Amino acid sequence: MLPSESTEAIVLRRKVVLSFWAVFVFLGLPLWFHTTTIHRTPVPLSAIETLDNELKDGLGLSRDDDPGLHIAVGVKKNCLYGITTREISDELQRLLRTEWTSSVFSLDLVDADECSGCSMPKYTLNCIGSDRTPLPKTISEGLEITVYIPSNHGSKEIIANGLYDAFVGDFLFFNKHDLGSIDRAMSPTTGILSTMYRGATYADAIHLSFTLLIALDSSGGERAIEALSPEFQTEWRVHAEKVWNTLKFGELNRYVSSITFDTDVGFQYMTDGSDEWARVEQDVSSDKLSSLLDTWDLQPITLLTTSSNSSAVKVLQFVYFLPPYSTNTKSLSFTVANWGGVVMAGDSPDLPAAMRTFGRQIDKLLSPVSFSLANGSKSRKTLPHRHEFARIATIMNLRGAIETLSALSRLVTSLQEMAVPSTVRDLVDSAIKEWHSAVVNLRSDFDQVAENQGLRHAAAAAQFARQAVFDKDMMLNMFVPFEHKIAVYLPLLGPVIVPLVAGLRRVVVESRKKEP
Amino acid sequence: MDSKTWAVFVASAVLKLSLNFLFPSLHSILGQHVEVTTSMTSFKQLKEGLHLYEIGISPYDGGVYHQAPIFLLLFKFLGKFGSTAPNSPTINVFYVFTDIITAYFLCAISKSQSLAKTNQLADWVIASIYLFNPLVVATNISRSTAVLSNAAMIGSIAYACYNRNILSVMFLALASHTNIYTVYLFPPFLLLWTSATGATMASVTKYLIFYIAMSAGLTSIGYFMTGSLQYLSATYGSLLFFKDLAPNMGLWWYFFMEMFDFFRPLFTYIFQLYSLIYVLPITFRLHNCPLMAITCIVGITTISKSYPEVGDLGVYISLLSLFKFIFPNVRYALLAALVILHSLVLAPNFYHLWIYLGSGNANFFYAITLVYTIGMTIIITDTLRAALLIEFQGTENPSKTVIQI
Numbered sequence A: 001m002l003p004s005e006s007t008e009a010i011v012l013r014r015k016v017v018l019s020f021w022a023v024f025v026f027l028g029l030p031l032w033f034h035t036t037t038i039h040r041t042p043v044p045l046s047a048i049e050t051l052d053n054e055l056k057d058g059l060g061l062s063r064d065d066d067p068g069l070h071i072a073v074g075v076k077k078n079c080l081y082g083i084t085t086r087e088i089s090d091e092l093q094r095l096l097r098t099e100w101t102s103s104v105f106s107l108d109l110v111d112a113d114e115c116s117g118c119s120m121p122k123y124t125l126n127c128i129g130s131d132r133t134p135l136p137k138t139i140s141e142g143l144e145i146t147v148y149i150p151s152n153h154g155s156k157e158i159i160a161n162g163l164y165d166a167f168v169g170d171f172l173f174f175n176k177h178d179l180g181s182i183d184r185a186m187s188p189t190t191g192i193l194s195t196m197y198r199g200a201t202y203a204d205a206i207h208l209s210f211t212l213l214i215a216l217d218s219s220g221g222e223r224a225i226e227a228l229s230p231e232f233q234t235e236w237r238v239h240a241e242k243v244w245n246t247l248k249f250g251e252l253n254r255y256v257s258s259i260t261f262d263t264d265v266g267f268q269y270m271t272d273g274s275d276e277w278a279r280v281e282q283d284v285s286s287d288k289l290s291s292l293l294d295t296w297d298l299q300p301i302t303l304l305t306t307s308s309n310s311s312a313v314k315v316l317q318f319v320y321f322l323p324p325y326s327t328n329t330k331s332l333s334f335t336v337a338n339w340g341g342v343v344m345a346g347d348s349p350d351l352p353a354a355m356r357t358f359g360r361q362i363d364k365l366l367s368p369v370s371f372s373l374a375n376g377s378k379s380r381k382t383l384p385h386r387h388e389f390a391r392i393a394t395i396m397n398l399r400g401a402i403e404t405l406s407a408l409s410r411l412v413t414s415l416q417e418m419a420v421p422s423t424v425r426d427l428v429d430s431a432i433k434e435w436h437s438a439v440v441n442l443r444s445d446f447d448q449v450a451e452n453q454g455l456r457h458a459a460a461a462a463q464f465a466r467q468a469v470f471d472k473d474m475m476l477n478m479f480v481p482f483e484h485k486i487a488v489y490l491p492l493l494g495p496v497i498v499p500l501v502a503g504l505r506r507v508v509v510e511s512r513k514k515e516p
Numbered sequence B: 001m002d003s004k005t006w007a008v009f010v011a012s013a014v015l016k017l018s019l020n021f022l023f024p025s026l027h028s029i030l031g032q033h034v035e036v037t038t039s040m041t042s043f044k045q046l047k048e049g050l051h052l053y054e055i056g057i058s059p060y061d062g063g064v065y066h067q068a069p070i071f072l073l074l075f076k077f078l079g080k081f082g083s084t085a086p087n088s089p090t091i092n093v094f095y096v097f098t099d100i101i102t103a104y105f106l107c108a109i110s111k112s113q114s115l116a117k118t119n120q121l122a123d124w125v126i127a128s129i130y131l132f133n134p135l136v137v138a139t140n141i142s143r144s145t146a147v148l149s150n151a152a153m154i155g156s157i158a159y160a161c162y163n164r165n166i167l168s169v170m171f172l173a174l175a176s177h178t179n180i181y182t183v184y185l186f187p188p189f190l191l192l193w194t195s196a197t198g199a200t201m202a203s204v205t206k207y208l209i210f211y212i213a214m215s216a217g218l219t220s221i222g223y224f225m226t227g228s229l230q231y232l233s234a235t236y237g238s239l240l241f242f243k244d245l246a247p248n249m250g251l252w253w254y255f256f257m258e259m260f261d262f263f264r265p266l267f268t269y270i271f272q273l274y275s276l277i278y279v280l281p282i283t284f285r286l287h288n289c290p291l292m293a294i295t296c297i298v299g300i301t302t303i304s305k306s307y308p309e310v311g312d313l314g315v316y317i318s319l320l321s322l323f324k325f326i327f328p329n330v331r332y333a334l335l336a337a338l339v340i341l342h343s344l345v346l347a348p349n350f351y352h353l354w355i356y357l358g359s360g361n362a363n364f365f366y367a368i369t370l371v372y373t374i375g376m377t378i379i380i381t382d383t384l385r386a387a388l389l390i391e392f393q394g395t396e397n398p399s400k401t402v403i404q405i
Helices: A007-036 A043-055 A084-097 A162-171 A181-185 A192-202 A224-226 A230-248 A273-285 A289-296 A351-366 A384-412 A422-443 A448-469 A472-478 A482-514 B004-021 B026-032 B043-054 B068-083 B091-112 B123-131 B134-142 B146-163 B165-178 B180-193 B202-227 B231-241 B252-258 B263-274 B279-285 B290-304 B310-320 B324-329 B335-359 B362-395
Strands: A068-074 A105-111 A121-131 A145-151 A157-159 A205-217 A258-272 A312-322 A332-336 A340-344 A371-375 A378-380
Touching: A007 B263, A007 B279, A043 A192, A043 A384, A043 A422, A043 B335, A068 B324, A084 A422, A121 A205, A145 A181, A145 A332, A192 B043, A224 A472, A230 A258, A230 A351, A312 A351, A312 B180, A332 A351, A332 B252, A340 A351, A340 B362, A384 B362, A422 A448, A472 B180, A482 B263, B004 B026, B004 B091, B004 B134, B026 B043, B026 B134, B043 B068, B068 B091, B068 B165, B068 B202, B091 B134, B091 B146, B123 B134, B123 B310, B123 B324, B134 B146, B134 B310, B146 B165, B165 B180, B180 B202, B180 B231, B180 B263, B180 B279, B180 B290, B231 B263, B252 B362, B290 B310, B310 B362, B324 B362, B335 B362
Parallel strands: A068 A105, A068 A121, A121 A145, A205 A258, A205 A312, A312 A340
Antiparallel strands: A145 A157, A332 A340, A371 A378
């Protein structure tokens, strides 16, 4: 039998147990609730739904203000090779029925020869077959697009006053054989509108990185020795700077706030020149471009965003690769979307030609649309009717923003245990604010300043929406379901609770024993 | 102090100075060991902070320096007498002197009224246990600033034992300013301070106000040095919220390496509460022996603090040496000693395997820290049990025997 305890000892034990409980109850429990409560800041879900409906209703834009490529063309019979305008329309509407093109593009075809009393569209498509008739250097002012088609239906020549008109003609020249080309033209990944979509990824500033990549091998090729010389490298930098100067003062400057560039000289060492070069050739021919880029270890740089605002810097890389030894291989070039371009030297390095190729690649990668107009033997590049494409890019960004915000709305609604930090609310508010600014801009009279600002606001809205969805504090807490929390709390608090409860029980039992 | 005690002081000074002279790079080697120093007490970081302070940049801006600003003033003052390089004569003498002072305080405590009626070890033995303890020697040679915090804490105990309460409060405030976990000692210190006059509301309030005022004064030194109170986040914030995730001899770092961010605040608060929750109960239970309560709380914070070092164990063992009367009742001394020895030998090896050789992983080192904690827990519980047993036998009929059931 245990010896009896003194009253003092019992009181002391009671104080000890209650002091444990005091800390647990007055400090532990409040801290536990505070640190594990899921904080869900209210996100303006109804505002997001309103924007979605607004977009579906056409953003309140009138037909004239409607941003998009809307083309009405009168087609002359000589362009219809056994196909009616109705059939062409139906086919094009079928091709147009993609989610992202349907809001920015429409095409009305009218039979020009049978249009009596109707208002003729802006463009008329007139096709003339000719093998020997010399092509006119110019055509009269007007809106007639004349398409010269060789009798063997080979390459067509399109003569128009402006590139936009040439684009329309190029786009619209159709017959049964050309329906496939229209399909390709409308393809989101390879067609004309895909270049517009790339241009929609708006960046406030552009950085071009030119790299002269010299392959070295154990045989010590002459080409490498020549390329290693300071004179060659100086020449490389001079030509790169010429490209940059052209861009700096060119049309591209109207899109962006700054263009910067840098030049670098890099080396790739090939232990056995022939095998390595053969692999490089194989990669190029089989379109394994990503493996080629990985081999070169030139990191693909995506859009960099500063935290202070939504401005972004688009960085593109351009590589002039000198293979290790002379081959008869012609110069190759290719572009990689969201990365840049590559020119691989042929028999001998030709820096001016490489730079011209880079220039074309830059145009292709950065401009919403650019076309070369063949006028005799000369090629001429300008950016046609940019405001239409800027507006299209604006609306594409707005579509991207609303899709992202809608996804966020569904995420927040469906996952009730996901924390929603206040930063997400702030980003959504910013996205909505930028959205409204972009729409106001779309509804106003367009000029160069307005179109850039509209595009900036829309791109900012898309950027804010993306940041809101991928907020670090929200995403990290998505994967902690309630069952996991139990698994964490039990081993952490269980060993503490058991002696506390046992002690409290003893205190209660003792106090009850004393009461009678 | 008898001659033997002075001989021990001299011998320890010779030992430490010889070690520094014969092995000039020893401080650097030990300073890199996470078992001996942490980012909260590292001399290397102190030097960086001192350099930033001297060139006019706030040492708390870079996220490197986490120690109290008063150390910057102290070492800047020491710099007037010579170089503040870790192996310079000035720093050598200063650290040796600090350890001797700490040993002196321990000897003074053993002869105080608080322990007058108990059987005590000889002064020279108590001094030797502290000065020749390898853990304390290693901490001293590594130039950890924990040496200074421990000296202030033990000095506070010594002054409290001799009823020099104002000085005791000052030293406790200083120790708390440099090592925030010393705040946990305030309740048992209150018992010590009020042991002569009795614990009345007035006396408790008086010491509380004085302690807060002293702490505020020390905090204001930091404010005037850095121009803002932002340094509190870098010093106490880092310690309390475990901002510097680095391996050490504690239990925290492994948890925080693995857990989701969602649970991080919860774990931080729970772990801090775990050391806080024992303060009042131990103070209540050992109210008759506040010194033992202080020793127990020092032991508990040694295993539960966020950045523990092996020097904390050295101080705890030195405080235990003041309670010779409990040694006969300690049952697991050999087990605890072997467990601690085992962990102290393996810890640096497993850390080396993990970090430098890459053939181990974090589990190796964390397992040893768990073993170390088990050893410490055995010591704490065993000594606490022994103390309670002595208390029971002392107050009850001495002829009663306690039968283990």
